[in-house]
Amino acid sequence: xxxxxxxxxxxxxxxxxxxxxxxxxxxxxxxxxxxxxxxxxxxxxxxxxxxxxxxxxxxxxxxxxxxxxxxxxxxxxxxxxxxxxxxxxxxxxxxxxxxxxxxxxxxxxxxxxxxxxxxxxxxxxxxxxxxxxxxxxxxxxxxxxxxxxxxxxxxxxxxxxxxxxxxxxxxxxxxxxxxxxxxxxxxxxxxxxxxxxxxxxxxxxxxxxxxxxxxxxxxxxxxxxxxxxxxxxxxxxxxxxxxxxxxxxxxxxxxxxxxxxxxxxxxxxx
Numbered sequence: 001x002x003x004x005x006x007x008x009x010x011x012x013x014x015x016x017x018x019x020x021x022x023x024x025x026x027x028x029x030x031x032x033x034x035x036x037x038x039x040x041x042x043x044x045x046x047x048x049x050x051x052x053x054x055x056x057x058x059x060x061x062x063x064x065x066x067x068x069x070x071x072x073x074x075x076x077x078x079x080x081x082x083x084x085x086x087x088x089x090x091x092x093x094x095x096x097x098x099x100x101x102x103x104x105x106x107x108x109x110x111x112x113x114x115x116x117x118x119x120x121x122x123x124x125x126x127x128x129x130x131x132x133x134x135x136x137x138x139x140x141x142x143x144x145x146x147x148x149x150x151x152x153x154x155x156x157x158x159x160x161x162x163x164x165x166x167x168x169x170x171x172x173x174x175x176x177x178x179x180x181x182x183x184x185x186x187x188x189x190x191x192x193x194x195x196x197x198x199x200x201x202x203x204x205x206x207x208x209x210x211x212x213x214x215x216x217x218x219x220x221x222x223x224x225x226x227x228x229x230x231x232x233x234x235x236x237x238x239x240x241x242x243x244x245x246x247x248x249x250x251x252x253x254x255x256x257x258x259x260x261x262x263x264x265x266x267x268x269x270x
Contacts, residue, residue, distance in 0.1 A: 003176075005135030007121045010169060011113045014138060017145045017166040018106040021051060024152050025099065033095060037155045038243040040074035044155055045095065046087045047148050052102045053086025054144070055109050063089035079128070113138065129176075139173050146170035147240055147269075150233050154244045160200060160233045167202035171232050174239055175206045175216065177268055183214025185265035188226075188258060195224035200232040227253040228262065241267040 025033075025048045033045050042050070053063065065088040069081040090098045113121075120134065127137040146166050153159060161167055178196065182188045188210045196206040207224070209217045229251040230238075237245040245267075252259035 002122070002124055002133050003136040003139075004122055004133060005139050007113075007116070007118065007135060009165070010135060010138055010142065011110065013165040013169045014113075014142050014145070015106075015110050016163055017142055017149065018051075018102075018110075020161070020163055020166070021048065021145060021149055021152065022099070022102060022106075024149065024156075024158070025102075028152075028156060030095075032156050035155065037151055039151060041072065042087065044152060045090070045098065047151050048102065049087050049090035049098060050083055051145055051148055052098065052105055053083065053089065054141070055105050056086065056101070057082065059105055059108050059112070061105075064092070065089045139169055142166055143170040143173035147236050150236055150244075151242065154237075154242070160231065162201050164201045167200065167232055168204070170236065171198060171202055171204065174235060177239070178206055179208055179214035179216060181265055181268065182208050182262055183210050185268075186258065186262045188214065188262075192226075192255075192258065193220050193222070193224045194258070194262065195220065195227045196235070197227060197229040198232045198235060199229070202232055204232075224254060226255040226259040226262065228259055229253070235266070238263065238266040240269045 028044060034043050036042075037044050037047055039047070056063075063082075063085040065085040067085060067088040069084045072084055074080070090101075116134070122133050122135060124131050125134050125137060128140050129136070146161065147170070149161050153161065175196075182194050188194065190210055190212070192210040194208045196208075198204050198206070207217050207220050208214055209220065230249060234246070234249050236242075238247070238250075247263045250259075250263050
């Protein structure tokens with residue numbers, strides 16, 4: 001079923017997320033700019049290059065790179081290959097050139113999205129999570145950019161994100177994967193219920209009930225069999241297998257064995 005995502009608030013959130021990353025990147029010292037990010041083979045500047053590289057691709061640009069990605073151990077698929085070509089593209093350019101392109105391309109992408117009709121926004125297209133609406137693709141973009149804001153903050157010691165709108169959309173995207181994590185990967189039994197209490201910039205509770213398959217439900221009519229309480233950014237770190245991911249920061253209640261299994265199975269991003 002196609003995911004319909006409201007256009008105006010999503011574009012506003014993505015634009016806010018881009019501005020936040022630009023502000024963070026601009027405030028980095030030269031030493032931080034080229035420091036290891038915690039992601040395999042990437043410096044902090046490469047995180048920014050990756051964000052602008054993806055938006056550049058969506059704007060119809062191609063990277064100027066002849067890098068042999070087969071020699072890079074952490075590249076495991078075509079998306080990873082393209083990411084590394086954009087990283088290489090911007091490693092051949094100065095910091096000022098990268099940030100100038102960042103401003104130009106994000107402004108261009110913002111204009112392009114506002115110019116889309118509702119039909120174009122809702123139309124099915126290829127996305128990183130399979131065929132879905134263009135709006136869903138842009139929700140994935142908020143998630144990806146928000147995740148990389150966390151990467152920048154963690155590497156530079158800048159704490160957690162504070163903007164609620166991008167956090168809310170990013171967590172909605174993560175929440176869409178949680179039934180699969182609970183029902184398939186963690187093997188929760190039919191009739192089980194699980195609640196994720198998320199704190200931070202966008203506090204929310206995600207309730208999951210397992211019937212023939214696991215699904216998000218608005219509320220539960222009883223206490224969840226397993227309850228996991230953690231910050232939204234910590235959920236993102238666990239989902240992304242980040243260096244800062246720490247299962248010990250998850251508070252479990254109820255069925256601790258099921259809760260622990262869910263935590264161990266949360267890493268799903270590539």
